[in-house]
Amino acid sequence: MPFASEFKKGMRIEMDGEPYVVVNVTTQTPSARGAATLVKARLRNLKTKQLLSKSFKTSERFNDPDFEIRKAQYLYEEGDDMYVFMDEETYEQHTVPKESIEYELGFIMAGDTVRAVIFEGEIIGLEVPNTVELTVVETEPAVKGDTVNAVTKAATLETGLEVQVPMFVNEGDRLVIDTRECRYIKRA
Secondary structure: OOEHHHOOOOOEEEEOOEEEEEEEEEEEOOOOOOOOOEEEEEEEEOOOOOEEEEEEEOOOEOEOOOEEEEEEEEEEEEOOOEEEEEEOOOOOEEEEEHHHHOOHHHHOOOOOEEEEEEEOOEEEEEEOOOEEEEEEEEEOOOOOOOOOOOOEEEEEEOOOOEEEEEOOOOOOOEEEEEOOOOEEEEEO
16 A cells, blocks of 8 residues: 555556556645645546546555456457457456557557456556557658658558658558657667
8 A cells, every 4th residue: 555655657556446547746845834745646547548636645545456467469349449358368358448548559450469457357458568560551752852851751550550750761661669659769
């Protein structure tokens, strides 16, 4: 059971029966004598994806959420807004709504294995690796003479994700993409 003073970016807590992840945290020490130090945190609800800004006393305690992190394989898309994943330990299939994993879908393809965040028996989020390799399916050809500055162009990847890439990248190239910032790193 962590205290508010122990908050760190990426830490998961349970507050009011809901799972949250700490997005940002700052400590504020008032100049008045006897005033308590406050921890200001931005929290994201892992179920609804809503952001919440809240202040806590450093002595406030929180429960560790009852999470399970398990390997799951992305099987297929069901309809327009549901995705099916299979738990690799129990072979149980979970249907996940698009809005709870929309960002992560840009980095995974059918058959890929990810880490599924399971809360109360249902998948509420995915953890993808920090970098992934994806193939460029569509991009404009490089124009001769555009190499003077660090010019970039848009490229659509095999998952449908669009990123800015250097001019020398062509269709069919495999790229290493940073999943935390959604940006090009290098050619694979």
